[in-house]
Amino acid sequence: MVVYLIKRVLGGVGVLMVMTFIVFCLQSVIPADPARVMAGPTAPAATVEAIREQLGLNEPVVVQYFRFLSRLADGDLGISVRTRQPVAADVLQYLPATLELAFVSILLGLALSSLMALLQFTLPRSTAIRLAIVGVGSTPIFLTALLLAYFFWFLLDWLPGAGRLGFRNFSGPTGFHLLDGLLVGRPDISLDALAHVILPALALALPIAVAVGRSLNSALHEVMKQTYIRTARGKGLSETRVLLRHGLRNAATAPLSIMGMQIALILGNLLVVERVFAWPGLGLYTVQALASADLPVVLGVTLVFGVFYILAAILIEICQSLADPRIGLA
Secondary structure, three states: OHHHHHHHHHHHHHHHHHHHHHHHHHOOOOOOOHHHHHHOOOOOHHHHHHHHHHHOOOOOHHHHHHHHHHHHOOOOOOEOOOOOOEHHHHHHHHHHHHHHHHHHHHHHHHHHHHHHHHHHHHOOOOHHHHHHHHHHHOOOHHHHHHHHHHHHHHHOOOOOOOOOOOOOOOOOOOOOHHHHHHHOOOHHHHHHHHHHHHHHHHHHHHHHHHHHHHHHHHHHHHHOOOHHHHHHHHOOOOHHHHHHHHHHHHOOHHHHHHHHHHHHHHHHHHHHHHHHOOOOOHHHHHHHHHHOOOHHHHHHHHHHHHHHHHHHHHHHHHHHHHHOOOOOOO
């Protein structure tokens, strides 16, 4: 296990370095000028050129990249062009909202995928289920988010569709409102935070449910034909117990692999969903940074998302080895 973790960490560091270098190379082809954004549209050319010199934008990309790596070793992600604040401080401010949304969406996606797979397995000829899966799976994420906001917020007014909390000036000890409401003895805050997170989390969870649910359904059909399943049935176990106790665990390997790919998609979909629902997280922060050609922010968020994806991939591989002992960690 220790050797496996060392290998994965070293490989993850290499992947992050490649990611950051690609982002650095892209700045040379982006037409927007961070120095002009920082100076303002009416600033004279001399002022813009001075800011470019101060930021080191006139130097070759490779030189800028190695300077960035030297600062990164000290935990310095640079200064945001848009907010004029350290990127590390901004990331820490917006990170809890994104983690809370991602965590709820993953749990919701896993629950929906299990329900979808079980319904498909027990009702294989249901036209309604097949049409629902095809419809959800073929809908782009931005359209799903807009439809959820329109029906459940604007039309029915069942759930809030913007922001993270209805209470103003609330600051909890952890930054996770679902948890902070319980920690400070205010369950009403936790319930309000739950109401706000449902729609954006559902928008992120539906693609997970379709992809993982399909994979789990296919795996269940193969697993339920195995000899040990017939043996379990011969012992007198009910079909429900056989399915839940023996079927799901042995069918979990392939769906876990699909889940790893879906986590990567979540990190990209966050930019769209947080923008639609005005969720104050890293996704919305990145969208605003892209509009301002704020390269330090893009680099900082890229690193954060990359780290979380690598950690999620390691966790999924460990779960696969636990579900199927034949899969070793190498």
